[in-house]
Amino acid sequence: xxxxxxxxxxxxxxxxxxxxxxxxxxxxxxxxxxxxxxxxxxxxxxxxxxxxxxxxxxxxxxxxxxxxxxxxxxxxxxxxxxxxxxxxxxxxxxxxxxxxxxxxxxxxxxxxxxxxxxxxxxxxxxxxxxxxxxxxxxxxxxxxxxxxxxxxxxxxxxxxxxxxxxxxxxxxxxxxxxxxxxxxxxxxxxxxxxxxxxxxxxxxxxxxxxxxxxxxxxxxxxxxxxxxxxxxxxxxxxxxxxxxxxxxxxxxxxxxxxxxxxxxxxxxxxxxxxxxxxxxxxxxxxxxxxxxxxxxxxxxxxxxxxxxxxxxxxxxxxxxxxxxxxxxxxxxxxxxxxxxxxxxxxxxxxxxxxxxxxxxxxxxxxxxxxxxxxxxxxxxxxxxxxxxxxxxxxxxx
Numbered sequence: 158x159x160x161x162x163x164x165x166x167x168x169x170x171x172x173x174x175x176x177x178x179x180x181x182x183x184x185x186x187x188x189x190x191x192x193x194x195x196x197x198x199x200x201x202x203x204x205x206x207x208x209x210x211x212x213x214x215x216x217x218x219x220x221x222x223x224x225x226x227x228x229x230x231x232x233x234x235x236x237x238x239x240x241x242x243x244x245x246x247x248x249x250x251x252x253x254x255x256x257x258x259x260x261x262x263x264x265x266x267x268x269x270x271x272x273x274x275x276x277x278x279x280x281x282x283x284x285x286x287x288x289x290x291x292x293x294x295x296x297x298x299x300x301x302x303x304x305x306x307x308x309x310x311x312x313x314x315x316x317x318x319x320x321x322x323x324x325x326x327x328x329x330x331x332x333x334x335x336x337x338x339x340x341x342x343x344x345x346x347x348x349x350x351x352x353x354x355x356x357x358x359x360x361x362x363x364x365x366x367x368x369x370x371x372x373x374x375x376x377x378x379x380x381x382x383x384x385x386x387x388x389x390x391x392x393x394x395x396x397x398x399x400x401x402x403x404x405x406x407x408x409x410x411x412x413x414x415x416x417x418x419x420x421x422x423x424x425x426x427x428x429x430x431x432x433x434x435x436x437x438x439x440x441x442x443x444x445x446x447x448x449x450x451x452x453x454x455x456x457x458x459x460x461x462x463x464x465x466x467x468x469x470x471x472x473x474x475x476x477x478x479x480x481x482x483x484x485x486x487x488x489x490x491x492x493x494x495x496x497x498x499x500x501x502x503x504x505x506x507x508x509x510x511x512x513x514x515x516x517x518x519x520x521x522x523x524x525x526x527x528x529x530x531x532x533x534x535x536x537x538x539x540x541x542x543x544x545x546x547x548x549x550x551x552x553x554x
Contacts, residue, residue, distance in 0.1 A: 159182070159183050160183065160184060161180070161183040161184065161185060162183065162184035162185065162186065163184075163185065163186065163187070164185065164186065164187035164188075165180065165185055165187070165189070165190055165193075167190060167192075169190070169193070170190060170192035170193065173195070173196065174196070175196065175197065176196060176197060176198050176199075177197065177198060177199045178193060178197055178199065178200050178201070179199065179201040180201065180202050180205065181201045181202065181203040181204055181205070181225070182203070182204040182205075183204075183205055184205065184206060185202075185205040185206065185207060186205070186206040186207065186208065187207065187208065187209075188207070188208065188209040188210075188212075189202065189207050189209070189211060189212055189226075189231075190212075191212035191214040192214070193214065194214045194215050194217075194218040194221060195217065195218065196220065197218065197220070197221055198220050198221060198222050198223065198244075199221075199222060199223040199224075200221065200223065200224050200225070200226075201223065201224075201225045202225065202226050202229065203225045203226065203227040203228055203229070203249065204227070204228045204229075205228075205229055206229065206230060207226070207229040207230065207231060208229070208230040208231065208232070209231065209232070209233075210231065210232060210233035210234065211226060211231050211233075211235070211236050211250075211255075212236065213236040213237065213238045214236070214238065215236060215238040215239050215241060215242055216238045216241050217241070218238075218241070218242050219241065219242065219243060219244065220244055221242045221244060221245055222244050222245060222246045222247065222268075223245075223246065223247045224239075224242075224245065224247065224248050224249070225247070225248075225249040226249070226250050226253070227249045227250060227251040227252055227253070227273070228251065228252045228253075229252075229253055230253065230254060231250070231253040231254065231255060232253065232254040232255060232256060233255065233256065233257075234255070234256075234257045235250070235255055235257045235260050235279075237260075237262060239260075239263065239266075240262050240263065240265060240266065242266065243266060243267060243268070244268060245266050245268065245269055246268050246269060246270045246271070247269075247270060247271045248263070248269065248271065248272050248273065249271070249273040249344060250273065250274055250277065251273050251274065251275045251276050251277070251299070251345070252275070252276045252277070253276075253277050254277065254278055255274070255277040255278060255279060256277070256278040256279070256280070257279055257280075258279070258280065258281045258285070259279055259281060259282070259283050259285070259300070259305060260274075261283070261284075261285050261291070263291075263292075264291025264292040264293075264295075265291050266291075266294075267293070267294060268294055269292070269294055269295060270294055270295065270296045270297065270319070271295075271296060271297045271298075271344065271358070272292075272295060272297070272298045272299075272300075273297070273298075273299045273344055273346075274299070274300045274303065275299045275300060275301040275302050275303070275366070276301070276302045276303075277302075277303055278303065278304065279300065279303040279304065279305060280303065280304040280305065280306070281304075281305065281306065281307070282305070282306065282307035283300075283305050283307065283309060283313075283367075283372065284307070284308075284309055284310055284313060291316060292316065292317050293316055293317065293318045293319065294318070294319045295317055295319055295320065296319050296320065296362065296363050296364075297344070297346075297358065297362065297363065297364045298364070298365055298366070299344075299346055299364070299366040300366070300367060300370070301347070301366045301367065301368040301369045301370070301390070302368070302369040302370075303369070303370055304370065304371065305367075305370040305371065305372055306370065306371040306372060306373070307372065307373065307374075308372070308373055308374025308375070309372065309374065309376075309377045310377065311375075311377050311378050311379055312377070312379050313377040313379055314377055314379040314380050314382060314383055315379045315382060317382070317383060319363075319385075320363045320365075320382075320383040320384075320385050320386055321382045321383055321384055321385065322384075322385065323361055323385050343355055343356045343357065343358065344358065346364065346366065346388075347366065347368070347390065348388060348412060349411075349412045349435070349436035350414070350436060350438065361385065361387075362387055363383065363385045363386045363387050363388070363409075364386070364387060364388035364389075365383075365386065365388065365389050365390070365391075366388070366390040367390065367391050367394065368390045368391065368392040368393045368394070368414065369392070369393040369394075370393070370394050371394060371395055372391075372394040372395065372396065373394070373395040373396065373397060374396065374397065374398075375396070375397065375398045375401075376391065376396055376398075376400070376401050378401055378403055380401065380403070380404070380407075381401070381403035381404070381406040381407070383407065384406065384407060384408065384409065385409055386407050386409065386410055387409055387410065387411045387412070388410075388411065388412045389404075389407070389410060389412070389413050389414070390412070390413075390414040391414065391415055391418070392414040392415060392416040392417050392418070392438065393416070393417045393418075394417075394418055395418060395419055396415070396418040396419065396420055397418075397419045397420065397421070398420070398421065398422070399420070399421060399422035399423075400415065400420055400422065400423075400424060400425055400439075400444075401425075402425045402427060404425065404428060405425060405427035405428055405430060405431065407431070408431060408432075408433070409433055410431055410433060410434050411433050411434060411435055411436065412434075412435070412436040412437075413428075413434060413436070413437045413438070414436075414437070414438045415437075415438065415439055415442070416438040416439060416440040416441050416442070416461075417440070417441045417442075418441075418442055419442065419443060420439075420442040420443060420444060421442070421443040421444065421445070422444065422445070422446075423444065423445060423446035423447070424439060424444060424446070424448060424449055424468075425449075426449045428449055428451075428453075428454075429449035429450065429451025429452075429453060429454055430451065431453060432453070434453045435453065435456070436457075437453070437454070437457055437461055438461045439461060439462055439465065440460060440461055440462060440463045440464055440465070441463070441464040441465075442464070442465055443465070443467075444465040444467070444468055445465070445467030445468060446467070446468065446469070447468075447469060447470040448462060448468055448469070448470045448471055448474070450470065450473075454474070455473050455474060457474060458474075459471065459474050459475035459476070462474070462475075
């Protein structure tokens with residue numbers, strides 16, 4: 158890391174034999190000169206203060222393999238001339254202000270392994286007809302924290318072959334070989350809920366992060382084809398319906414985050430068979446039913462299942478005090494209240510009945526045996542009903 162600042166000196170453009178240009182982690186500002194890409198195999202401008210647009214300067218950059226413009230202030234459209242870079246393997250544009258549709262045309266690049274567009278202002282659907290889905294060589298994709306929306310077709314992942322079968326290189330890590338030196342690819346990514354720095358990317362690492370968007374509909378069943386997948390993060394979207402049971406086919410999966418969606422139904426029991434799955438998060442959904450009892454599930458935090466009121470079987474995860482019993486049929490409060498009132502009326506009637514009977518008996522005794530005495534003491538009375546709201550008892554002698 159250096160501390161160079163100001164605009165990029167234009168004399169760099171005169172270096173016709175320049176193959177590798179790394180100006181990363183400085184304080185360069187201003188616009189990016191449109192003459193930089195000619196014969197380069199690597200262009201790294203990350204962690205500076207570049208602003209304006211990324212010039213559409215890649216029409217003849219047929220040997221470019223590595224492009225990193227992350228963590229700047231770049232904006233506007235993503236340059237479509239990148240589709241001419243058939244040797245391109247690595248693209249990182251995270252944490253800028255790019256505002257454009259998803260560059261699905263990058264899917265035609267035969268060697269693209271890593272695509273990172275997270276934390277920008279990309280928008281619209283991920284799937285755009287009639288363009289081919291492509292991305293046959295893609296190993297890592299991170300498009301999190303944008304404004305992508307819409308549903309994905311069931312076959313969306315069907316052509317992502319590098320995530321379905323493992324192709325080992327001669328080196329343990331993804332790299333580029335230029336000017337008799339090895340250049341290792343690096344990136345930042347959220348792994349198991351924590352943002353991490355990957356100074357080296359393993360050749361066998363496969364990851365998908367679509368989190369923090371507005372993607373809806375069902376999770377595509379074709380995701381089951383991606384048998385080499387290690388990380389899957391679909392959190393913070395609007396996915397609906399059940400969790401696909403075919404996720405159990407991802408036998409190498411280590412991290413699964415489906416939190417903050419609208420998923421319903423049960424957590425598939427077969428997920429408990431994924432022996433490498435060390436991190437999972439199903440919180441803030443509409444899930445119900447029993448939680449799988451496999452070892453991997455029992456090692457999770459209680460918060461990984463929170464805000465799913467109809468889930469049960471969490472006593473080993475959340476502790477004995479956690480209410481994990483299955484929901485039982487309960488009477489509504491109104492019904493319970495009405496039943497209590499009914500009981501009170503029955504009790505009142507039981508108490509009232511004997512009282513009325515006792516009063517009638519006493520009245521009969523008085524009127525039949527002591528009528529003369531009663532008349533002598535109180536005189537004859539008769540009831541006079543008036544036309545008002547009250548009635549009066551008058552006395553005559």
